[in-house]
Amino acid sequence: MPKSKVFQSFAEAVADIPDGSTVGFGGFAVVGMPINLYEALAEQGSKGLTCVSNGTRGGSTMPSDAPTMEWLIRNDQVRKVICSFTAPTRASQKLVFSEYYEKGLIEAELVPQGTLAERMRAAGAGIPAFYTPAAVGTELAEGRETRVFNGREYLLEEALPLDYAFIRAHQADAFGNLRFRRSQRNFNPLMAMAARVTIVEVEEDILPVGAIDPDDVHLSGIFVHRLVKIPPPPEGWWPQRPAEVAKQEAERSAR
Amino acid sequence: MSDGAKGLTRQQMCDRLAMEFQDGWIVNLGIGIPTLCSNFDFGDKQIIFHAENGVIGYGPLTGAGREDLHLVNAGGQHVTLHPGAAIVNHADSFGMIRSGRIDVTVLGAYEVAENGDFANWKMAGQKGGGIGGAMDLAACAKHVFVAMEQVTRRGQPRLVERCAIPVTARGVVDLVITNYGLYEITPEGMALREIAPGISVDEVKATTGCNLSIPREVPPVKVRG
Numbered sequence: 001m002p003k004s005k006v007f008q009s010f011a012e013a014v015a016d017i018p019d020g021s022t023v024g025f026g027g028f029a030v031v032g033m034p035i036n037l038y039e040a041l042a043e044q045g046s047k048g049l050t051c052v053s054n055g056t057r058g059g060s061t062m063p064s065d066a067p068t069m070e071w072l073i074r075n076d077q078v079r080k081v082i083c084s085f086t087a088p089t090r091a092s093q094k095l096v097f098s099e100y101y102e103k104g105l106i107e108a109e110l111v112p113q114g115t116l117a118e119r120m121r122a123a124g125a126g127i128p129a130f131y132t133p134a135a136v137g138t139e140l141a142e143g144r145e146t147r148v149f150n151g152r153e154y155l156l157e158e159a160l161p162l163d164y165a166f167i168r169a170h171q172a173d174a175f176g177n178l179r180f181r182r183s184q185r186n187f188n189p190l191m192a193m194a195a196r197v198t199i200v201e202v203e204e205d206i207l208p209v210g211a212i213d214p215d216d217v218h219l220s221g222i223f224v225h226r227l228v229k230i231p232p233p234p235e236g237w238w239p240q241r242p243a244e245v246a247k248q249e250a251e252r253s254a255r
Numbered sequence: 256m257s258d259g260a261k262g263l264t265r266q267q268m269c270d271r272l273a274m275e276f277q278d279g280w281i282v283n284l285g286i287g288i289p290t291l292c293s294n295f296d297f298g299d300k301q302i303i304f305h306a307e308n309g310v311i312g313y314g315p316l317t318g319a320g321r322e323d324l325h326l327v328n329a330g331g332q333h334v335t336l337h338p339g340a341a342i343v344n345h346a347d348s349f350g351m352i353r354s355g356r357i358d359v360t361v362l363g364a365y366e367v368a369e370n371g372d373f374a375n376w377k378m379a380g381q382k383g384g385g386i387g388g389a390m391d392l393a394a395c396a397k398h399v400f401v402a403m404e405q406v407t408r409r410g411q412p413r414l415v416e417r418c419a420i421p422v423t424a425r426g427v428v429d430l431v432i433t434n435y436g437l438y439e440i441t442p443e444g445m446a447l448r449e450i451a452p453g454i455s456v457d458e459v460k461a462t463t464g465c466n467l468s469i470p471r472e473v474p475p476v477k478v479r480g
Contacts, residue, residue, distance in 0.1 A: 028308040028345075029331030031324070059331045061324060086383030089286060102382055110384055113307060114349030114391035121346040133353060134391040137425040139377075170325070180342075182325035186308045187345045239324045242333070 005176050006206055006227050010040035013199050013226045017041065017164060020079075022050040024120065024191035025069060026167035029059040032184035034166035035237035036201045036230055038067035041077075041166070048079045052120075052162060054113065054187065055085035056097035061239040063248045070096040078106055082160065084113040110140070117190055119160035124193020124223070129158045165195035168230075169219075172200060173207040176224030177217040185218060192223040199226040260404060261458075262434035262451035263476060270295050271449075271476055272361055272400050272432050280358035281305050281351075283392055285375075286330040288402045289361035296479070303337075304328075305357060307388040309348040312340035329388065352388070353395045360396040362389055364403045366418045369445040369465040371426040373401060374418045386423075393424035405433040405462050412464030414438065414445065435459050437476055444468060449476040 007013040014037065017023070023041070027033025035058075051069055058068045072078050073096050081097065086108045088095050100106045111119070112134040122130055131154035135141050145156040167188040170181035178200065180188060192198040206229055230236040240248075263271070265288050273295035276282055283305045284290050293304060293315070304313050306329040313328055314335040322333035343351075351357065364375040373393070377384035393399055403413055414431070431438040436459055437449040446468040447459060452475055460467065 029327045031308075031327050059327075061322075084387050085385045087377070087381055087385050089385045089387075091378075098383065108383055110386060112386050112390035113345070113388040114352060117345035117349050132391075133394045136394060138390065138423065139421040140390075182323060182342060183306075183308050183310050183327055184325050185342055185344045189344050190346050241320065241322055241324070243319050 004174065005221075005225060006174055010036050010201070010228050011043065013037070013228050014040045014044050017044060017046050019046050020048040021046065021163040022052065022161075024162040024165040024187075024195060025051060025053040026165065026186065026188035026191050028054055028183065028186040030061045030239050031182070032168050032180065032186050032188050033058060033068070034168045034201050035062065035067050036228070037166040037199060038069065038071055039237065042067060042071040042075055045075070045077065047077050049077050050080045050082065051078050052082045052116075052160065052191070054116070055083055056081060056095055060242045060245060063240070063245050065252070066237055073097055073100055073106065080107040080109065082109040082111060082116070084111055084116050086110050112140070115157050116160070117187060119157055120162070120187070120190040120194035123159035123161040124190065127159060129156055131155065132157055160194060162191060162195040163197065165191035165198040167191055167198065168201045168203070170203050171207060171212065172202045172224070172227050173209050173212050173221070174227075175209045176200070176221030176227060177212050178219040178221070178224060179212060179216060180218050189219040189223070192219055197225045198223055199228070200224055201228055201230050203230055205229060260434050262405070262436075262454045263432075266291050266294065267476070267478065268402050268432045268434060269361075270479060271437060272402060272430065273297070274477060274479065275400070275430065276300065276302050276359060281356060283307070283352070283357050283360040283396065285360065285362040285389065285392075286387070287363040289363060290330055290332070292361055305348070305351065307345070307348055307352075309343040309345055310334070310336070310340070311343065312337045349388070349391055352391050355395060355397060357392065357396040359398040359400055360392040361400045361402055362393065364401045364413070365420060366413050366415050367401050367403070367428055367431050368415050368418045369440070370417075371428045371440040372418050372422045373424065373428050374420045374422050376423050377421045379420050389423050393427050398429050399424075399427045401428055401431045403431070403433055405435040412462055415464040416466075435462065441468075447473055449474050451476050
């Protein structure tokens with residue numbers, strides 16, 4: 001009987017992550033973001049991390065004190081980020097990441113979003129590299145290998161393997177078969193495919209093996225190694241309605 | 256940028272682009288001004304909205320208090336789903352984009368050049384950038400429309416001979432709407448097609464940084480209703 005994939009705490013699930021690891025953090029605009037695992041890794045304290053994610057923070061459905069990659073950045077745990085956003089999308093927005101990046105304390109690799117997804121899918125599919133039309137003719141392609149197929153120019157991109165993937169799912173069985181809900185899927189299955197070890201925070205109680213119909217599994221447990229059930233709030237982190245977040249932010253700034 | 260600017264409002268700008276969407280088109284809207292295209296009344300036309308985060312067939316924004324916290328569009332806004340909607344992962348979503356399944360993407364921009372190059376991911380002198388899905392979309396959508404203001408906050412033209420800041424893609428823009436008018440990129444360069452009410456051809460010329468083909472009679476920007 002192999003060792004159980006079900007862990008009793010986030011701390012236990014991230015305890016062995018060594019300095020210098022490459023970690024993928026799933027999620028898109030908070031949905032599917034591994035909020036609880038961010039907190040656990042900040043407490044665990046491993047350094048020199050390369051963090052792969054769509055961006056370096058969350059969105060409007062989490063209060064500004066909720067765990068995001070910003071916790072790891074402030075803790076001096078991050079050596080490099082690989083993201084499709086390394087600057088704010090609005091001039092009025094300020095990123096913790098930008099403070100560190102502008103001082104040269106963190107490296108950044110900026111990647112088009114579709115290329116980021118495909119580089120992880122490729123890593124999980126045993127494909128070392130591929131050609132894509134995205135970013136051809138731009139600053140990102142300068143000095144890099146391109147090739148013409150059927151009269152069109154494509155840019156060579158390499159697979160992006162991860163040491164660890166941190167993701168969030170709606171349902172899991174004890175083997176690690178996962179179901180996501182609505183737009184929670186996003187990067188999460190791809191990061192799991194790319195990773196040597198995938199750690200999942202699960203919203204519903206972890207189900208017995210066989211409880212999810214095989215046709216309804218979104219990601220096979222073959223790609224999943226550790227599962228932790230998210231406790232109810234306030235012990236666990238859960239997204240909230242934008243109005244509720246705004247109210248909390250107003251109360252915070254009034255204090 | 257504000258609706259206090261001259262000419263068209265942002266909603267009127269997006270309405271004009273939305274009129275170009277054909278029945279059955281798969282449409283991807285960039286964050287910012289372009290999201291307003293989804294407010295347009297498409298009547299009998301079936302338009303399917305695709306979001307980079309794998310939401311195919313999303314509908315209007317949800318009202319406050321009724322959000323599904325598992326469901327956002329690519330701008331992070333809480334949306335509803337139309338009957339027949341589907342959810343896919345990010346790789347499949349961008350597979351749809353790169354393989355040419357998206358009929359049109361509407362994007363914001365800092366600059367559009369007369370040869371169809373455009374720039375929207377990095378401001379001058381900025382360290383880092385915000386690409387998101389724009390490079391994949393711009394390189395691969397069948398049509399690329401841009402919605403932006405006619406001039407920068409400092410009054411500089413955004414319609415230019417060559418982009419001065421790093422481009423998102425080259426030679427891809429078909430149609431540009433600004434608060435001053437509707438422009439088409441043709442093999443011969445940029446052409447003014449329609450002009451906003453209250454804006455003169457001289458004002459358009461004075462605020463455009465490239466050669467512009469202008470017909471003798473410029474029709475007003477089409478409005479619905």
